[in-house]
Amino acid sequence: MIAPGRPKRESLPRGRKARSGNRPPMKVPDDGEQALRSAVIATALAMNARGINRGRSGNVSARLPGAGDEGFLVTPTGLAYEDTAPEDIVPVTLDGEARGSRLPSSEWRFHRDIYRARPDVNAVVHTHSPFATTLACLSRGIPAFHYMVAVAGGRDIRCAPYATFGTQELSDKALAALDGRRACLLAHHGMIAVGASLAAALALAVEVESLAEIYWRALSIGPPATLADVEMDVVLEKFRTYGQPRQAEE
Numbered sequence: 257m258i259a260p261g262r263p264k265r266e267s268l269p270r271g272r273k274a275r276s277g278n279r280p281p282m283k284v285p286d287d288g289e290q291a292l293r294s295a296v297i298a299t300a301l302a303m304n305a306r307g308i309n310r311g312r313s314g315n316v317s318a319r320l321p322g323a324g325d326e327g328f329l330v331t332p333t334g335l336a337y338e339d340t341a342p343e344d345i346v347p348v349t350l351d352g353e354a355r356g357s358r359l360p361s362s363e364w365r366f367h368r369d370i371y372r373a374r375p376d377v378n379a380v381v382h383t384h385s386p387f388a389t390t391l392a393c394l395s396r397g398i399p400a401f402h403y404m405v406a407v408a409g410g411r412d413i414r415c416a417p418y419a420t421f422g423t424q425e426l427s428d429k430a431l432a433a434l435d436g437r438r439a440c441l442l443a444h445h446g447m448i449a450v451g452a453s454l455a456a457a458l459a460l461a462v463e464v465e466s467l468a469e470i471y472w473r474a475l476s477i478g479p480p481a482t483l484a485d486v487e488m489d490v491v492l493e494k495f496r497t498y499g500q501p502r503q504a505e506e
């Protein structure tokens with residue numbers, strides 16, 4: 257049984273294993289947080305079902321609602337998604353303090369830094385999806401070979417230079433590659449997709465993986481031509497207003 261009340265938060269043991277014992281009881285999540293915990297797990301399971309993630313390599317997070325630095329919920333490290341229960345999901349503040357019974361994903365830093373830097377982002381999906389990772393292993397981003405590349409917010413999808421997983425250096429490089437964008441590849445690693453919701457971030461990750469596959473297929477025949485900047489700008493403008501309600505007509 258979980259004790260009620262708001263225990264003091266425990267600092268994340270940076271670079272060390274979790275301390276055993278003396279862990280404060282977990283905060284009793286309210287209904288909204290409980291639903292978000294379940295949604296994070298559902299999104300992680302959907303990554304596997306959609307074929308964009310295998311095993312335990314990916315991770316998913318969602319920003320906790322609230323005006324302050326409530327932080328975010330992230331999948332725990334080293335636990336298969338099918339074995340993950342809502343209470344295993346780890347709340348982390350924007351200062352990097354984690355609480356709960358599990359350690360957060362080893363990639364919690366780039367999740368945290370994205371939420372700090374990007375108020376437009378409420379969800380982050382990270383995978384080692386096969387086609388995006390194939391390109392990333394060649395340090396290749398995805399150029400404007402297809403107009404749908406603009407779905408990630410720019411004229412191309414950048415590939416961040418390599419850095420060791422879980423490091424601040426990787427986070428810094430990922431954030432630079434995401435500047436003005438909603439997705440990027442990570443050299444010799446995988447990809448990140450972000451969105452205003454878990455559904456949007458997941459859908460974008462699926463789209464980026466599909467674009468990576470088509471680009472890979474095109475490259476097998478020959479280097480595909482890329483669309484001119486002016487054409488991509490037309491698409492970017494259309495995407496900016498796509499699905500928006502029409503202005504009231506005079």
Ligand SMILES: [Zn+2]
Nearest residue numbers: 313421445446
């Ligand atoms: Zn990874």
